[in-house]
Amino acid sequence: MSHKTSFPIQNLSPEEVEEILFRAEETGRKCIQSQIPAKELINFNILIELNDDELTIDCIIDLELVKKSTLNPQIVADEAIQRIFSIIESKMNNGSQ
Secondary structure, X not given: OEEXXXXXXXXXXXXXXXXXXXXXXXXXXXXXHHHOOHHHEEEEEEEEEXXXXXXXXXXXXXXXXXXXXXXXXXXXXXXXXXXXXXXHHHHHHHOXX
């Protein structure tokens, strides 16, 4: 399962964008890892990058669980996206500090 979402950005310095991307990925990883035991993960990847053409931050979560897992990867990914969005929005509104 792959889930992609884009977030619009304001005029930010490269350093601010880098900090936002780092914090957003860290937040997404923690969110997913806190809900899914490592033994249930087959594939787990988060890609958060700046799309210069559209002036957006793109977030892609690839998440695959073992068949016996009772967790819904879409719900977990959606929650991680919400937390990522919150971090990005907070950092953009308050600066990257």
